[in-house]
Amino acid sequence: MAPAQIDLNSDLGEGFGQWTLGDDDALLDVVTSANVACGFHASDATIMRRVCARAVQSGVAIGAQVGYRDLPGFGRRFIDVEPEALTADVVYQLGALEAFARIAGDRVRYVKPHGALYNRIVHDERQANAVVDAVAAFDPALALLGMAGSAIERAAAEAGLRFVREAFVDRGYRADGTLVPRTEPGALLSDESEIADRAVRMVTDGVVVTVDGGEVTIEADSLCVHGDTPGAVAMAVSVRGALAAAGIGVEPFA
């Protein structure tokens, strides 16, 4: 039995000052959960205000895309931050975004770590616990969105936080369910219809075809579509269309 519905999440609000990245408005018409950058690795107050207002208008759930404090590196470089400082940095970002979510008439519903932080807390327990500590202190009702089988999933479970597993519609998977590293062939898919088919099978069958031609089980509560590549919007539209055609509803998990 296929689930009746799935969530589509995407990174949004990733411009900074005069600079833009991705088409926030177009994506907000397609996705159901917006991972809004909070000003540490991307975004600023003006962008956050606008994206939150637009998300609420569109019925899109607002999530906090928290990251390392590294605008020049876009949060894509591991920083060996002490856990206490990382906890405080995440709380700061959550509070800032919450202000804009509330002004827009809603609240922050979940947290999705970004970039190098996302990758680090798949295996680094100290930083994973630091992120969980921040969420638990700020609002234990918030969900954490991340990779199944990760250190952050375990830390969330221990702290009693809801953890939401995501799958990537355009990333290659290995036989053990992990992602093909970006430095290897097959890491990134680009064929729109193949990607849309994968998205449907992830939901209906709970499997994905691996890079070596087999299949692996995927349990996903949310599908991630990328927002910062050329063709990102078209791909998201195509995925959403294929899900609808397969009778799968698209709704926020939060």
Next chain:
Amino acid sequence: MAPAQIDLNSDLGEGFGQWTLGDDDALLDVVTSANVACGFHASDATIMRRVCARAVQSGVAIGAQVGYRDLPGFGRRFIDVEPEALTADVVYQLGALEAFARIAGDRVRYVKPHGALYNRIVHDERQANAVVDAVAAFDPALALLGMAGSAIERAAAEAGLRFVREAFVDRGYRADGTLVPRTEPGALLSDESEIADRAVRMVTDGVVVTVDGGEVTIEADSLCVHGDTPGAVAMAVSVRGALAAAGIGVEPFA
């Protein structure tokens, strides 16, 4: 009749990363309202978390010391920010501090603009309105702390926000009730007992001796003691002691 009590406010949390400024812990034992910097012109998440926790322990009210986004200039340089961007920047800072205040078991009680922003909104109506818009949008129950007779006082009144007038115990006043500019003689007092006496007269008689020897009426709901100068703590202790000796209670206005 003298009022039964007065508030003592001071700037706190004005370090940044490895750098310190002022003695937060010592001042928190003396003042009743802490203007906590929010990371735009000073402070960071770790400092904010610590100061908020310590303030709540000491029964000191937490206020948001909001400023221009200018760490290299410590918020002391006017920046010609567009009103919409300024409103968003202030909301961002309020949200970030609110997160730490809540984690510490309290909330932000008031807003005190800092440095060049403080001085600017004495007369600049566009920026004054931008700050008021931020406070009203974030939480209309917050008070604004500032100069009597200023554009920000008028803007707060129009928006229905509570405005709290402050006087400066160690600054020279002119006959019209405005401050002697820092570039002129008599701008800054340094004699501890003179300052303590002035503080008492501000509260009991509602007057201050001006730089030319006269007296001018001062209506103050809060007295500002500086935190970042050598001898700041000693001066604050001396002011508090003199108020107590004069039978004046010291309590947060908020």
Next chain:
Amino acid sequence: MAPAQIDLNSDLGEGFGQWTLGDDDALLDVVTSANVACGFHASDATIMRRVCARAVQSGVAIGAQVGYRDLPGFGRRFIDVEPEALTADVVYQLGALEAFARIAGDRVRYVKPHGALYNRIVHDERQANAVVDAVAAFDPALALLGMAGSAIERAAAEAGLRFVREAFVDRGYRADGTLVPRTEPGALLSDESEIADRAVRMVTDGVVVTVDGGEVTIEADSLCVHGDTPGAVAMAVSVRGALAAAGIGVEPFA
């Protein structure tokens, strides 16, 4: 008699980290002088290194696009920096760019202030002198590129620095030779062939048609083409083509 040649300058290297702005490579095939941002309001070390290397390959002169320290505002907001601090900030930017120019086999040839700083030093003598002090201290052989009739032109003359006057091919002019403010109609032209014609007349006749239909004398050693708008490259190509068709050589002034 028309001059044999003219310089075409444009702003380049205005991305930051992951963010891009304008098409640096395409513009470097068209212009003769590159105003390279130096990291204070835009750009970073990686971008500066790449743009300098590419400019030297293309025979394009490298100029320092110095600005206020304000990445979130892209240097477009006036900051009331003290003159001594502004001088130091400009020297810092000049040194950083010089390092990349030298590594690429050339040197910085001129200085063009950016955005709000550019506009400010048209009339603010303190900041104009501060910029001139920086250039004179760093290398008095550098030229300053700016508006004719400005405070910075006068300050440069007093200090014995070469001043190079520029005209804007796509901006409206008033009868007194000043630019139509961006908030007024006629501030910005968009018709490619009209712009190209204006560029040619600026060089051959030394005049430009004003917003009210008259003509005003323009003495320009360099024409500025914008780099950050859609169609920027096409407009620059069109201007260069029209100049060539009119027998006007295009060469760096430096």
Next chain:
Amino acid sequence: MAPAQIDLNSDLGEGFGQWTLGDDDALLDVVTSANVACGFHASDATIMRRVCARAVQSGVAIGAQVGYRDLPGFGRRFIDVEPEALTADVVYQLGALEAFARIAGDRVRYVKPHGALYNRIVHDERQANAVVDAVAAFDPALALLGMAGSAIERAAAEAGLRFVREAFVDRGYRADGTLVPRTEPGALLSDESEIADRAVRMVTDGVVVTVDGGEVTIEADSLCVHGDTPGAVAMAVSVRGALAAAGIGVEPFA
């Protein structure tokens, strides 16, 4: 035979904007080489200008204290910067400091990486090579100051750069000549006369007493005295006095 002389180096210019750290002026009367922070992890243009001018007046050699771009972390947190970006970041810092050194009448003489970068390039060959690439590209006549036996020493040797080995007068050493980690007992010495004695023996005998009571050979061309601790100046004065009493001259290595 003891060497006739030794160099004393210390970190300087480590304030930022309104914030100060250490007593630059006092240290410039004691040390012979100043590792001047370049604005990425500490310092700013105003501070760099002042410290360079004062160093030249005092006959102190100017070195570039380069670090990760991380003001909030003071450069003390490892950042996984790609080698190309790190090379560009180091060149940028070198160019900025060179401008101030030249304005003061001298030039940058050497490079000393700071904090987490210093520690990382003891063993990380990619980042060590990135730093060496920057120095070689900027000016191959510059010396690199660092730990003997490190990856950066090997990389410097391969590139034909001069490498200058330093010893730490107030740090504990292990039997293999490496430093006692800061998390272990004996990492940091505080007794002034013991430290002064160690400094003398490092130079006269080329040995240091280890944390377990033995002795280990130390070959040092420069002794590092810390500048940011209470008592830093007194310790540096004491070390210099002890060296003088032992007939050891104190001169810049550069």
